[in-house]
Every structure is written in C-alpha cells, then in structure tokens.
Amino acid sequence: MMCIIWTLVLLVAIIPRPGGGTVVDLTHTYGPDVLYPPIGPGGTADMFNFTIMHRGYEPSLDAWLEINWFGVFEHGSTHVDAPAHYAQGRAHLHEIPVEQLIGPGVMIDITDKAKHDKDYLLTIQDILAWEEDHAQIPQASIVMLNTGKHKLYPNRKLFYGTETPDDMTTYHNPGVNPDTAKWLIQNRQVKAFGTDAHSCDPGQNSNRNRCHEEFLPNGVILLEFVANLDRMPPVNSTIFLGPMKMRDGSGGPCRILAIYGEDIAGVSAGNAMSFSILLSTSALVLNLLL
Ligand SMILES: [Zn+2]
Incomplete structure (x- = not known):
C-alpha cells in the first residue's frame, strides 16, 4: 500500500507540465475577404455567407445573445483536402483518422526561388538539400511548403499573381513537381502536405492537378492557404490540424497550429519516454525499500 502511495506522490512531482513552448497559428481568419478559386455555384459571389440572426440584449434570457448562420x-x-476530393471511395472529411491530424512538423522555405520564378516547382533535389541542412524528414510528417504567398493574403490579384483573378488559367503560383510528390509519399511516408498557396499544383503547369492526383489517392491529406509559415521553425515542431468533422465533405475549413519548444512539443515524445523510465525506476526502488 505504501508503495502505491509513494509512487503516486512521485508521479505528481515529476509529471511534465505544459507552458513555455510557442504556439503558432497557421490559419487565416475566415471572413468576407476569404480567398477561394472561382469555381462555386455563384462564381465568386456568396462563398462566405455569414448572417447575424441575433446580436443584442435578449429580454427572455435577461442576457446578451449572439447567434449567427x-x-x-x-x-x-485555410482548409484541408480530404482524400475523397481526388479519389473515389477514399476518406471524406469525417473519415480522416485522428492520427493523421497530428504529427511532426516540417517547413521547407522556397521563398527565394519563388521570387525569381513565380511558377517554381519543388524538386527532389530541393528536399535532399533541405535534409542536408537539417535532418531527414521524419516518417509520417506534416510537411509545409513556404512559398511566401501567405504574406500576400487576402489581396486577390497579388495572391494569385494575375490581373484577372476570375480566370484560373492566368494564375501564377509555385508548386510541387509531381515526381517530388511521389517521392515524398514513397520515401518519407508523409501524412499531410501543406502550402501557403491555393494549391500544391502550380498555376501554369498544366490543366491537370497532378500533385492532387499523387497525394490524395495515396491517403495524404492536403492543406491549402496555410498562414504564417515564416513563423514556424523548419524542424522540431508538432502540428495539430482541426478540420470541421463534416459528413461526406471533400474538404473544409481547418484550424492549424504548430507548437514548438521543450515544454509542449517535448511532452509527447522525449519527455514521455524519460517520464516512464523514471517512474518504473522509482517504483522498483520504493518496492525494495518498503
Ligand atoms: Zn482544396
């Protein structure tokens, strides 16, 4: 009995506490200035319908009340593409496994290359050079491509790189070479791939969205219009994805957070391991003593 009590006391004393890490919000605020490709039922109109149903004092409740539609x-x-977006029979938004919504974060910065070539395509060589500078991309990572586009959001013309943003054929944005997408799936088993542009497929490459065709049928979810990528570190972060759990959605708005720093990101991996070793050692010692 004493052994159990001592073990519990020790557990409370050494359990890692959050606080001290840094959280970066990788999400643009959803509002009337939201950017989206002009492919909806009403063209560019009515893509964000926010109707105030009640905003004010409500006598029946004797309280302030706000409700919107x-x-x-x-x-x-900022949103997720579910595999079903480009693959018949694959997971819709509500079917994405929760394990896919959290993972090691990787940020690959191609802003310099994108400045010189607005339709730049990420190559396998770029990935290998990045790994040379940092470390091999961990298995089952959430990889983010920083093209610099997030700084232009929500200016429609600057973001899409065109004077005619209602015409998608005039878009200019960097993307990913389809061979690089295939390589990331086969060799690094990425679980999600994000970009701060509107698509991982480049504006001027072809009519086919070949990276969508590589990633989504292989179960890799995509993130588009990701914000604040210049504020997350290239390595050693944990990314959390919070897409709406909408039945049969092909995609949907998503809150994305990157967390780095010892006290928060470390709890899930290194600290948890040292915690369990310390706990079992303590229990063994106390068993011998009592
Ligand atoms: Zn999408």
Whole structure:
C-alpha cells in the first residue's frame, strides 16, 4: 500500500507540465475577404455567407445573445483536402483518422526561388538539400511548403499573381513537381502536405492537378492557404490540424497550429519516454525499500 502511495506522490512531482513552448497559428481568419478559386455555384459571389440572426440584449434570457448562420465553400481560405476530393471511395472529411491530424512538423522555405520564378516547382533535389541542412524528414510528417504567398493574403490579384483573378488559367503560383510528390509519399511516408498557396499544383503547369492526383489517392491529406509559415521553425515542431468533422465533405475549413519548444512539443515524445523510465525506476526502488 505504501508503495502505491509513494509512487503516486512521485508521479505528481515529476509529471511534465505544459507552458513555455510557442504556439503558432497557421490559419487565416475566415471572413468576407476569404480567398477561394472561382469555381462555386455563384462564381465568386456568396462563398462566405455569414448572417447575424441575433446580436443584442435578449429580454427572455435577461442576457446578451449572439447567434449567427454561416455557409462557406469547402475549399476557401485555410482548409484541408480530404482524400475523397481526388479519389473515389477514399476518406471524406469525417473519415480522416485522428492520427493523421497530428504529427511532426516540417517547413521547407522556397521563398527565394519563388521570387525569381513565380511558377517554381519543388524538386527532389530541393528536399535532399533541405535534409542536408537539417535532418531527414521524419516518417509520417506534416510537411509545409513556404512559398511566401501567405504574406500576400487576402489581396486577390497579388495572391494569385494575375490581373484577372476570375480566370484560373492566368494564375501564377509555385508548386510541387509531381515526381517530388511521389517521392515524398514513397520515401518519407508523409501524412499531410501543406502550402501557403491555393494549391500544391502550380498555376501554369498544366490543366491537370497532378500533385492532387499523387497525394490524395495515396491517403495524404492536403492543406491549402496555410498562414504564417515564416513563423514556424523548419524542424522540431508538432502540428495539430482541426478540420470541421463534416459528413461526406471533400474538404473544409481547418484550424492549424504548430507548437514548438521543450515544454509542449517535448511532452509527447522525449519527455514521455524519460517520464516512464523514471517512474518504473522509482517504483522498483520504493518496492525494495518498503
Ligand atoms: Zn482544396
């Protein structure tokens, strides 16, 4: 009995406490200025419907009350593409496994290359050079591509790189070479791939969205219009994805957080391991003593 009590006392004393890490919000604010491709039923109109139903003092409750109605396009602003978006029979939004919504974060910065070539395609060589500078991309990572586009959001013309943003054929944005997408799936088993542009497929490459065709049928979810990528570190972060759990959605708005720093990110991996070793050692010692 004493052994159990002592073990519990020790457990409370050494359990890692959060606080001290840094949380970065990788999400644009959803509002009337939301960016989306002009492919909805009403073209560029009515893609964000936010109607105030009540805002004011409500006598029956004797309290302030706010209630709104909203309707949005699945693929506007910061959002997730579910595998079903480009693959028949694959997971819809509500079917994405929760394990896929959290993982080691990787940020690959191609802003310099994108400045010189607005339709730049990420190559396998870029990935290998990045790994040379940092470390091999961990298995089952959430990889983010920083093209610099997030700084242009929500200016429609600057973001899409065109004077005619209602015409998608005029878009200019960096993306990913389809061979690189295939390589990341086969060799690094990425679980999610994100970009701060509106798509991982480049604006001017072809009519086919070949990276969508590589990633989504292989179960890799995509993140588009990701914000604040210049504020997350290249390595040693944990990314949390919070997409709406909408039945049969092909995609949907998503809150994305990157967390780095010893006290928060470390709890899930290194600290948990040292915690369990310390706990079992303590229990063994106390068993011998009592
Ligand atoms: Zn999408």
